[in-house]
Amino acid sequence: MSETRRRRELARADRVLPGLWRLRLPLPWPGVPHVNAFAIAAGSGVVLVDTGLYEPGALRQLELAFDQAGLRLEHVRLLVCTHAHSDHYGLAAPIMEASGCELWMHPNHRHMTRAAADPKRAFERRFEVARQSGVPPEALERYRAEREGQGYGIAEIVLPDRELVPGVTVDTDLGRFDVYETPGHAPSHVVLHQPDRGLLLSGDHLLGRVSLFYDYGWSPDPAGEFLSSLDVVDGLDVQLILAGHGRPVRDAHALVAANRREVNRQLEVVRTEIAAGPRTPFEIVPELVGPEASGGMAMSWGLSQALSYLDHLELLGEATRSNDGEHDRWEAAA
Numbered sequence: 001m002s003e004t005r006r007r008r009e010l011a012r013a014d015r016v017l018p019g020l021w022r023l024r025l026p027l028p029w030p031g032v033p034h035v036n037a038f039a040i041a042a043g044s045g046v047v048l049v050d051t052g053l054y055e056p057g058a059l060r061q062l063e064l065a066f067d068q069a070g071l072r073l074e075h076v077r078l079l080v081c082t083h084a085h086s087d088h089y090g091l092a093a094p095i096m097e098a099s100g101c102e103l104w105m106h107p108n109h110r111h112m113t114r115a116a117a118d119p120k121r122a123f124e125r126r127f128e129v130a131r132q133s134g135v136p137p138e139a140l141e142r143y144r145a146e147r148e149g150q151g152y153g154i155a156e157i158v159l160p161d162r163e164l165v166p167g168v169t170v171d172t173d174l175g176r177f178d179v180y181e182t183p184g185h186a187p188s189h190v191v192l193h194q195p196d197r198g199l200l201l202s203g204d205h206l207l208g209r210v211s212l213f214y215d216y217g218w219s220p221d222p223a224g225e226f227l228s229s230l231d232v233v234d235g236l237d238v239q240l241i242l243a244g245h246g247r248p249v250r251d252a253h254a255l256v257a258a259n260r261r262e263v264n265r266q267l268e269v270v271r272t273e274i275a276a277g278p279r280t281p282f283e284i285v286p287e288l289v290g291p292e293a294s295g296g297m298a299m300s301w302g303l304s305q306a307l308s309y310l311d312h313l314e315l316l317g318e319a320t321r322s323n324d325g326e327h328d329r330w331e332a333a334a
Contacts, residue, residue, distance in 0.1 A: 009033070011061040013068035016240075016248060017197075019173050023065040025052035027087060035087040036244055037062070038201060039069060041173040045077035048101075049192065049201050050244060054090035054155040062091060073098040080170055081160075082203025083189040084109035085215070086153030088244060093156035102161035104168070108187040111218040113159070116152040123148060126300075129217065133303055134280025134327045164190050177201070182233065184226025186215045191233060198239030205229060206255055208246020210262045216304040223312040227263060230256050270309040271332070274319055278329040281306040 009026040016022050019041035024034045037050040052062050066072055076099040081089045084105060089112065092103055115122035131140060162168065170177040170192060177192040182205040192201040200206075204213070205226075214222035238252035249255055266288055273284045285302035288309075310330050313319035320333050 011065040011068075013039075013065045015069070016242065017174070020199075020242075021069040021071075022242065022248075023052075023062065023069070025058070025061055025065060027053055028055065032245060034245065036242070036246075037065075037088075038242055039066070039071060039076075042077055042171065043173070045075040045099075046071060047078045047080060047170055047172050048076045048095065049080045050082055050088040050203070051079070051091035051095055053087040053153045054094075054151075055153060059091060059094050062095075075099070076101045078170070079103045080164065080192070081105040081188075082191065082201065082205075082244065083186040084112035085186055085204070086112065088203065090153045091155055093154075093158045096158060103158055104162045104164045104170070105160040106165065106181070106188040106190050107160070107163045108183070108218075109160070111187050111215050112152070112154070113157050116154050116157055119152060125217075129307075130282075130303060132323075132326075132328050133307065134282035134329075135303070136282075174199070180232050180236070182229035183219065184222055184229045185213060187219045189229070193236050193238070195237060198237050200233065200236065200238045200241045200252065202233070202241050202243045204244045206233065206241055206249070206252070206259065207243045208249055210255075210258050211245075212259070212262060212266070212305065213301060214304050214308040216307050221312055221315055222308040223263065223267075224315065227260065230259055266305065267309055267313070270306065270313060271318065274310075274313075274330050275332045278322070278331045280327050280329055281310060284310075 011025050014022045021039045023037040023039060025037060027033055027035055035052055037048060037052055039046040039048055052058055063073060073095060076095060079092060079095055079101050096103060164179055166179055166181060168179045175194050175196050177194050180191050180193060182189050182191050185204045189203055189205055191203060191205055216222060219225060234256045241249040241252055269287050270284055273279050273287055281303060284306045288305050289302040310319055318333050319330050321328055321330050
């Protein structure tokens, strides 16, 4: 590994405002090199929003970012997770052990906690969904070889001490942050809004750039939920978005509109595909995410998108599903 590459993967802290730090933590994923956690001054310590991924050396990277902000893990008075994905929840257990803090998180966290409790079953379930969706046998075997036995990026399953739902507020030196449910990206997703300063801790609901992902299989309509969640955020007074990935963004309405356009563009791609004749979900993936997507990217990211849009169109009465005894196929409703 080159020195430049090594430096790029080190954690760092940036002060966004007095009393608010962005902790940029490295990730091992191609195309997603970092995740943001945020430390917010609160009395004698901080509220920490999100954690980073659990992997070898990850806790040390978080400690490095804290040190740059003049903080230590022991300063965490409360841990808040915007959602239960591994890069936002994975280090919850060691942070709680080091600081003695509570964890607040939305109660719909089983998409991660249930899967992590029985990873073999969760893997086989995902494998079977991929098979029914038309993924070719050779690609399935490559996927199995690549992913079987991999962990979930979670140090230990810990359950929330308090459910993070509307009506709950997070008190900080910057003021009160209100909780808004924003499912779609994940069933457990919430955003935190500070109305006096117009701050939005958006997790992965809104990112620094438009990049869509739906945690498929845990709710009836992830794509529809995401669109409704965009409406929720669009109704807030937001002056600065602090996202789970990427840099802060000022124009919230423009970012919401860009996300809506991309969802509608992708829905039109799916409509066009199923109008041409019965399609397996996997046959739609290259049209959605590009022919260069392959391997795990096509099997997870691309297939989750295709399945989420097909379910959404079925609920709208625009698509119908059948099974030929081996694969699910979709076509436009008559």
